[in-house]
Amino acid sequence: MTTNGTRHGRRLAGALLMGLFALPSSVWAAALQPLKVGANHRFLVQADGTPFFYLADTAWELFHRTDRWQAAEYLEKRASQGFTVIQAVALAEVDGLSTPNMYGDLPLVDNDPTKPAVTPGANPQSPQEYDYWDHVDYIVEQANVRGLYVALLPTWGSWLGVKGDDPKIVNASNAQSYGEFLGRRYRHQGIVWVLGGDRTGDGFEDVWRALAKGIAIGVVGHEDYNAVLMSFHPRGGHSSSTWFHNDPWLSFNMQQTSHGPAATTQGWAKIGADYDRQPVKPVVDGEPLYEDHPIGFRGGSRQNGFSSDAHVRQRAYWHVFAGACGFAYGNHAIWRMYAPAGSTRATAT
Numbered sequence: 001m002t003t004n005g006t007r008h009g010r011r012l013a014g015a016l017l018m019g020l021f022a023l024p025s026s027v028w029a030a031a032l033q034p035l036k037v038g039a040n041h042r043f044l045v046q047a048d049g050t051p052f053f054y055l056a057d058t059a060w061e062l063f064h065r066t067d068r069w070q071a072a073e074y075l076e077k078r079a080s081q082g083f084t085v086i087q088a089v090a091l092a093e094v095d096g097l098s099t100p101n102m103y104g105d106l107p108l109v110d111n112d113p114t115k116p117a118v119t120p121g122a123n124p125q126s127p128q129e130y131d132y133w134d135h136v137d138y139i140v141e142q143a144n145v146r147g148l149y150v151a152l153l154p155t156w157g158s159w160l161g162v163k164g165d166d167p168k169i170v171n172a173s174n175a176q177s178y179g180e181f182l183g184r185r186y187r188h189q190g191i192v193w194v195l196g197g198d199r200t201g202d203g204f205e206d207v208w209r210a211l212a213k214g215i216a217i218g219v220v221g222h223e224d225y226n227a228v229l230m231s232f233h234p235r236g237g238h239s240s241s242t243w244f245h246n247d248p249w250l251s252f253n254m255q256q257t258s259h260g261p262a263a264t265t266q267g268w269a270k271i272g273a274d275y276d277r278q279p280v281k282p283v284v285d286g287e288p289l290y291e292d293h294p295i296g297f298r299g300g301s302r303q304n305g306f307s308s309d310a311h312v313r314q315r316a317y318w319h320v321f322a323g324a325c326g327f328a329y330g331n332h333a334i335w336r337m338y339a340p341a342g343s344t345r346a347t348a349t
Contacts, residue, residue, distance in 0.1 A: 032144050032190035035229045037251055041280040043325045044229070044252070054192075054284050054326025056085035056151060058335045063136045064092035065337040067102040068124060071139045079146035086148050087286070087328060089197060090136060090182070091155035094336060097169065105132040111169050113155075113178035133185065140189050149190040151286075153233060154182055154215070157199025160207055172206045176214035183218020183228075194254065194286070196233035201243030208232065212249035225249045233286045237265070241274050245281065252282035252325065257315070259289045260296045261304060268318040275323035282325040288315045290330035 033046040044052040057078050062071060078086060091097060091107055100106050104127070109115035121129030122137070143150050154170075155178075161168030170178065193215055195208050212230060213223055220227040229251045232240035236258030244250040253274045257267035267285055274283035289295065291312050295304035316327045 032147065032149060035149065035190075035192060037229070037282060041282065042275075042323070043282055052084065054085055054328070055083050056087050056286070056326065056328040057083045058087045058287065058290070058328055058330035059337070060087065060089045060153075060156075060335045061092050061094055061337040062086065062088040063090060063132075063139055064094065064096050064099075064101050065339075066139075068135070068138060070102075070337075072142050075139070075143050075146055075148060079148055083148060083329075085151050085192060085326075085328075086143050087151040087153070087194065088139070089153040089156050091159050091169070093156040093158060093197070096156065097159065097167075101132055101135060103127070103130060103132075103135060105130075105135070107132045108169075111167070113170050113174045116178075116181055137185070140186060140191070144190040149192055151192040151194045152182070152186065153194045153197050154178065154211060155197055157197035157235070159197075160199070160204050170207060170211070172210055175207050175210040176217075179211040179214020179216075180218040181214075183215040185218075187219040191229075193228055193230040194233050195230065196240070196254075198233065198235050198256070198287075200235050200238055201232070201240075205243055208244070209247065209249070212247075216249065225251070231284075231286070236260075236287070239270065239274055239283075241277055241281075241283075245277055246279075250281070252284065253277075254284055254286040256287040257285050257289075257319075258287060259293050259307070262311075262314065262318075264296070265289070267315055268322040271319050271322040271324050284324050284326045284328065285315070285319050286328045287330065288312075288319065288328065290332045290335065293330075293332040 033048060035044055035046060035052055038045040044054055046052055097111055106117055109117050116133055117131055118133050119129060119131045122134040123129040140150050159169040195211055201208060216223050216225055216228050225248045230249050231252050231254040232244055232250060233254055234240055234256050236256050239253055239255045240250060241253045255270050257265045257270055267288060271283055289307050289311055291307055291309055293307045295307055298304045312329060319327055
C-alpha cells in the first residue's frame with residue numbers, strides 16, 4: 001500500500017505521461033471484431049472468418065497491481081511482441097479483496113459480489129471518481145486499442161471457497177448478478193470470458209454455471225451463449241472438459257498442464273484427448289510451464305531447477321502440433337506483476 005500523497009502523485013504523473021501511450025484507437029488498431037469458434041469447431045476466428053491464434057500472456061494481477069502508466073507500458077510491450085490475448089483476473093488471487101489496487105480501491109463493497117464498488121465519474125485525477133472498475137475499464141480499453149483481447153477471469157477460484165479454508169465470497173446465489181454486472185460493463189469490448197481460476201469444478205458446478213448465465217444475460221439481455229466466447233481455467237493437471245464439455249456456455253476447452261517436468265505433464269497427450277472429444281470443440285493450454293518457474297515447484301539446484309525459454313518453446317510446439325488453437329505464455333514474475341522490495345513499480349520484460 002502507498003500513502004495518499006504517493007497515490008495522488010502517481011495520478012498526476014500518469015496523466016502527464018499517458019500522452020505517449022493513450023493514443024486514439026485509430027492510431028493503434030481498428031475496433032476488435034468479436035471472436036467465435038470456427039466452422040470446423042477446431043479453431044477460433046474473428047467475426048468475418050479471419051483465423052485467430054490464441055497467443056496469450058499471463059498477467060493475472062494486472063488489474064490489481066499496476067497503475068495506469070505501468071499497465072500501458074506492459075500492454076505496449078506485449079503488443080509489440082505479437083501477443084493477441086492478455087489473461088487477467090478481476091477479483092485477483094493475491095489478497096485481491098483486502099489489499100487495494102494501486103489507487104487505494106477495492107472491487108467490492110463488504111466483499112459482496114452483488115455490490116461492485118463503483119462511484120460516479122471516472123476522472124483518474126480524482127480519487128473520489130476513479131474507482132477499481134474504472135481502472136479495469138482503462139486497462140481493457142488500452143489492451144483493445146493495441147489489438148489485444150482480454151481473457152477476463154471474473155474471479156480467482158479461491159473466492160468460491162473451493163478449498164475449505166478459503167472465504168466463500170462468490171456463490172450460487174450471487175454469481176449470476178455479478179456476471180450480469182460484468183457482461184453489461186464489457187459487452188462492447190474485446191473480451192474472452194474465462195471462468196474457473198486454478199480450481200476444479202467439483203462441487204461448484206452450479207456456481208460457475210450461474211456466473212456464465214449472468215455474463216450472457218449481461219452481454220445480450222438473455223441467455224444466449226452464441227453471443228459470448230467462454231472457457232474455464234482449471235487447476236493443474238485438469239481440463240475444463242472434465243465438468244463442462246457438454247455445457248452450452250463452454251465455447252472451447254482449456255487445459256492447465258501446469259509446471260511439472262515434461263515427462264510428468266505430457267501436455268501433448270492431454271491436448272490430444274480434448275481434441276478427440278465429441279462434440280468437437282477447440283482446446284488450448286491456458287497454463288503450461290511458466291518461464292523462470294521452479295519446475296514441479298522444486299527449484300533447488302539438486303532438484304528440478306528453473307524453467308527456461310527453451311522449455312516454453314518446447315511446450316508451445318508440442319501443444320500446437322497436437323491440435324491446440326493457441327498457446328498461453330507465462331513468466332513467474334510477470335503474472336504477479338512482481339516489484340522488488342521497497343518498489344511500487346512492476347516492470348514489463
